[in-house]
Amino acid sequence: xxxxxxxxxxxxxxxxxxxxxxxxxxxxxxxxxxxxxxxxxxxxxxxxxxxxxxxxxxxxxxxxxxxxxxxxxxxxxxxxxxxxxxxxxxxxxxxxxxxxxxxxxxxxxxxxxxxxxxxxxxxxxxxxxxxxxxxxxxxxxxxxxxxxxxxxxxxxxxxxxxxxxxxxxxxxxxxxxxxxxxxxxxxxxxxxxxxxxxxxxxxxxxxxxxxxxxxxxxxxxxxxxxxxxxxxxxxxxxxxxxxxxxxxxxxxxxxxxxxxxxxxxxxxxxxxxxxxxxxxxxxxxxxxxxxxxxxxxxxxxxxxxxxxxxxxxxxxxxxxxxxxxxxxxxxxxxxxxxxxxxxxxxxxxxxxxxxxxxxxxxxxxxxxxxxxxxxxxxxxxxxxxxxxxxxxxxxxxxxxxxxxxxxxxxxxxxxxxxxxxxxxxxxxxxxxxxxxxxxxxxxxxxxxxxxxxxxxxxxxxxxxxxxxxxxxxxxxxxxxxxxxxxxxxxxxxxxxxxxxxxxxxxxxxxxxxxxxxxxxxxxxxxxxxxxxxxxxxxxxxxxxxxxxxxxxxxxxxxxxxxxxxxxxxxxxxxxxxxxxxxxxx
Numbered sequence: 001x002x003x004x005x006x007x008x009x010x011x012x013x014x015x016x017x018x019x020x021x022x023x024x025x026x027x028x029x030x031x032x033x034x035x036x037x038x039x040x041x042x043x044x045x046x047x048x049x050x051x052x053x054x055x056x057x058x059x060x061x062x063x064x065x066x067x068x069x070x071x072x073x074x075x076x077x078x079x080x081x082x083x084x085x086x087x088x089x090x091x092x093x094x095x096x097x098x099x100x101x102x103x104x105x106x107x108x109x110x111x112x113x114x115x116x117x118x119x120x121x122x123x124x125x126x127x128x129x130x131x132x133x134x135x136x137x138x139x140x141x142x143x144x145x146x147x148x149x150x151x152x153x154x155x156x157x158x159x160x161x162x163x164x165x166x167x168x169x170x171x172x173x174x175x176x177x178x179x180x181x182x183x184x185x186x187x188x189x190x191x192x193x194x195x196x197x198x199x200x201x202x203x204x205x206x207x208x209x210x211x212x213x214x215x216x217x218x219x220x221x222x223x224x225x226x227x228x229x230x231x232x233x234x235x236x237x238x239x240x241x242x243x244x245x246x247x248x249x250x251x252x253x254x255x256x257x258x259x260x261x262x263x264x265x266x267x268x269x270x271x272x273x274x275x276x277x278x279x280x281x282x283x284x285x286x287x288x289x290x291x292x293x294x295x296x297x298x299x300x301x302x303x304x305x306x307x308x309x310x311x312x313x314x315x316x317x318x319x320x321x322x323x324x325x326x327x328x329x330x331x332x333x334x335x336x337x338x339x340x341x342x343x344x345x346x347x348x349x350x351x352x353x354x355x356x357x358x359x360x361x362x363x364x365x366x367x368x369x370x371x372x373x374x375x376x377x378x379x380x381x382x383x384x385x386x387x388x389x390x391x392x393x394x395x396x397x398x399x400x401x402x403x404x405x406x407x408x409x410x411x412x413x414x415x416x417x418x419x420x421x422x423x424x425x426x427x428x429x430x431x432x433x434x435x436x437x438x439x440x441x442x443x444x445x446x447x448x449x450x451x452x453x454x455x456x457x458x459x460x461x462x463x464x465x466x467x468x469x470x471x472x473x474x475x476x477x478x479x480x481x482x483x484x485x486x487x488x489x490x491x492x493x494x495x496x497x498x499x500x501x502x503x504x505x506x507x508x509x510x511x512x513x514x515x516x517x518x519x520x521x522x523x524x525x526x527x528x529x530x531x532x533x534x535x536x537x538x539x540x541x542x543x544x545x546x547x548x549x550x551x552x553x554x555x556x557x558x559x560x561x562x563x564x565x566x567x568x569x570x571x572x573x574x575x576x577x578x579x580x581x582x583x584x585x
Contacts, residue, residue: 349484513553
């Protein structure tokens with residue numbers, strides 16, 4: 001047996017005999033302990049998440065396997081396969097010349113970072129530093145640079161869901177929208193009104209959104225202000241989770257004191273609460289909550305079995321449900337949770353877009369179509385027609401001869417697909433309304449001054465805890481979480497067409513109100529503001545019967561219009577709208 005074969009065998013042997021692999025590999029120096037696993041269950045990756053539900057945080061644990069093994073084994077097998085494929089002299093290791101033939105390793109399918117092994121030689125050749133790279137050395141390096149085997153992302157379903165109004169209007173950065181902050185919304189957003197029409201469109205409120213990729217997942221879900229799912233797998237993510245939990249549920253009688261979370265907000269057993277309540281004050285402070293996250297007591301434990309092999313089956317089962325709040329459908333592989341004011345449906349994907357499909361698509365269709373001159377290779381000009389998202393011509397052209405062959409493309413696909421499938425992705429989507437959508441009363445994809453002024457009235461129905469403020473999780477609705485292996489490059493995040501989810505406002509010409517009113521209503525929002533009104537301020541104040549700073553069509557109709565006059569006899573410089581508007585007595 002050669003060195004590569006022995007490496008694979010040792011890897012699998014370690015997985016079957018080492019009960020501590022999950023905690024050591026997943027949490028590293030943080031040393032958080034998952035719920036107890038038997039020796040037979042230890043060959044799994046364990047991920048702990050918290051769902052910031054409207055009434056309390058929910059702690060969820062997901063145990064993951066691919067073809068019966070943890071992701072650690074998948075990555076080790078990936079490294080061993082690279083060594084085997086490019087070990088020309090069959091000595092079980094790679095030398096520098098052999099490493100030059102290894103296609104770029106894709107660090108992340110979302111960040112699109114690539115690694116050239118030959119350029120990172122010293123960082124890989126460590127144990128021992130003998131100018132040769134073994135499968136063990138490569139596997140260790142890949143595990144370090146690839147990072148966590150689990151990736152959480154958020155998929156906005158509509159452009160209007162991606163508008164972060166809470167982030168834009170939350171002046172004191174407490175994660176809530178108060179009545180006062182909503183009352184000041186028009187002033188707060190004024191700088192974003194690029195066309196100065198006193199209405200705020202999706203494009204103005206989301207200036208950096210790519211309209212061609214409306215459904216591109218937002219990576220780093222924990223950083224998204226409206227994202228209630230938080231993954232805690234190391235010191236940094238656990239610290240962020242603690243901050244978010246305390247921000248959402250924490251209370252303090254003294255503004256200068258550190259907030260703590262009361263027992264009623266913690267759906268854990270009495271024994272667990274008492275264990276971490278070190279000062280016995282009936283609450284958990286920051287340090288106590290941090291200690292709990294290192295040894296969490298999940299309310300829901302799920303096991304996901306994913307298949308990397310062609311016939312691998314995907315399965316999601318409930319291991320433990322302390323809330324008795326889930327239903328499982330064994331036929332569809334779905335688990336539905338309804339608790340703490342939120343709904344969640346989890347589903348495992350069968351990963352049908354596999355490596356075999358990618359290779360077949362390239363070989364039978366895409367390469368031939370891209371090779372316009374039919375000379376058997378792709379030039380740099382022809383390469384974009386191949387349709388490999390974010391792939392660089394020079395990266396795929398391994399020998400730098402200016403020609404990309406079918407073999408070079410297949411090698412890139414093999415490498416990229418294997419790297420992608422050495423991680424698991426959890427993509428979150430939701431059908432709940434965003435703050436923008438709730439406030440957009442007439443669904444014209446923009447917010448008028450009146451909609452902003454009455455925003456709190458519209459949002460108050462979602463104030464679950466009655467604290468006179470609104471948080472994103474209170475509008476959560478029902479979430480969907482799709483678990484699956486990372487998709488190969490050809491099947492990843494490609495929109496159905498290039499039009500995308502439209503962000504353009506739907507503007508209808510108002511028919512209500514007198515003629516002068518409709519002409520002054522330049523932004524067609526059904527109101528006339530002081531800026532739009534062409535008459536004196538004293539007349540505006542007289543017409544604005546409720547003194548809210550806006551004239552409605554009803555208020556305009558109640559005013560006595562100026563008798564029709566000959567337009568030609570109007571003073572020079574007087575607009576048509578002013579000529580037909582009511583006049584001061």
